[in-house]
Amino acid sequence: MAEMTLKIGGHAFKNPVFTASGTFGYGDEYEDIFDPALLGAVCSKGLTRFPREGNAPPRLMETPAGLLNSVGLQNMGIEPFICEKVPQLIEKGISVIANIAGHSTEEFAEMASLCNESPGILAVELNVSCPNVKEGGMAFGIRRQSVSEITGACRKALQKPLIVKLSPNVTDITEMAEAALESGADALTVANTLLGMAIDVEKRAPAIHNVFAGLSGPAVKPVALRMVYQVKKAFPHAVILASGGIVSTRDALEFFMAGASGIQIGTGLFRTPDLPLRIIRGLEEFCDENGMRTVSGLTGLAIKEMS
Numbered sequence: 001m002a003e004m005t006l007k008i009g010g011h012a013f014k015n016p017v018f019t020a021s022g023t024f025g026y027g028d029e030y031e032d033i034f035d036p037a038l039l040g041a042v043c044s045k046g047l048t049r050f051p052r053e054g055n056a057p058p059r060l061m062e063t064p065a066g067l068l069n070s071v072g073l074q075n076m077g078i079e080p081f082i083c084e085k086v087p088q089l090i091e092k093g094i095s096v097i098a099n100i101a102g103h104s105t106e107e108f109a110e111m112a113s114l115c116n117e118s119p120g121i122l123a124v125e126l127n128v129s130c131p132n133v134k135e136g137g138m139a140f141g142i143r144r145q146s147v148s149e150i151t152g153a154c155r156k157a158l159q160k161p162l163i164v165k166l167s168p169n170v171t172d173i174t175e176m177a178e179a180a181l182e183s184g185a186d187a188l189t190v191a192n193t194l195l196g197m198a199i200d201v202e203k204r205a206p207a208i209h210n211v212f213a214g215l216s217g218p219a220v221k222p223v224a225l226r227m228v229y230q231v232k233k234a235f236p237h238a239v240i241l242a243s244g245g246i247v248s249t250r251d252a253l254e255f256f257m258a259g260a261s262g263i264q265i266g267t268g269l270f271r272t273p274d275l276p277l278r279i280i281r282g283l284e285e286f287c288d289e290n291g292m293r294t295v296s297g298l299t300g301l302a303i304k305e306m307s
Ligand SMILES: Cc1cc2nc3c(=O)[nH]c(=O)nc-3n(C[C@H](O)[C@H](O)[C@H](O)COP(=O)(O)O)c2cc1C
Pocket: 020, 021, 022, 023, 045, 046, 047, 067, 069, 071, 073, 099, 127, 165, 191, 192, 193, 215, 216, 217, 218, 220, 243, 244, 245, 246, 264, 265, 266, 267, 268
């Protein structure tokens, strides 16, 4: 059987298949369907400093091959997550990555530092797609300077592996990747949802209460795949977690071959709740059938000049 571990900043995750933030609850909601301890890790729902109710409905809408969401970071807040939820998850053997979203650089750093005190949190993922309150609500992740600042501040505050989840809503993803890597990120998640919208023709109004929403699912896969390829080609040593439209082992294989070292499964869970397990088995089988001793051997195989 192929070796499946994935190392990020000194921590070895048991396999490279994670669930994506916001699509798998806090980590144990799916346990009637499969044992979440079998996953490489669970990325928590996006956590904020204080509890949030999220945006008003309608905030979810299916599109051809995709999903629009504008949940607006509804969550219990980081302290209840650390004090109440993480101890339960540790007991169940679930590997937890805390996905955090701050309103300012200082708030990001404060939350990162709170994670140091929770042994069950194995790594922190920064959601830089959230709005920067001090800069009029513009997403942090679309400015190189903000990505550098948040990553640098969290790197100083955190004594655990640090993952930066990039926004795809930029002209040049490699610029943001460089900013995060230079400022101390151990890995990059490529990428969050693409900004989109829908119109309710009968109401002559936007279909989503918040007007704009994040597009995910198979519709975004070619875009996410292109970004993974670009980032890996520009930074061959970067550890990339691919996120965007993965719904089959074949999709996962494409992302590995484009340069990913691990994958995150999100929207695909809503149609096939045990999808991560199927993909873990599918990757093991592919490696065995192709005489590969490690899943990491797949990374970047399709990159021209690298293979
Ligand atoms: C309903 C929903 C909620 C999400 N919430 C978050 C979140 O809180 N934090 C975050 O970083 N990403 C969030 N995402 C983005 C996903 O983690 C993932 O990066 C994105 O959906 C692309 O992957 P997919 O096509 O496999 O879903 C959310 C996505 C969906 C569909």
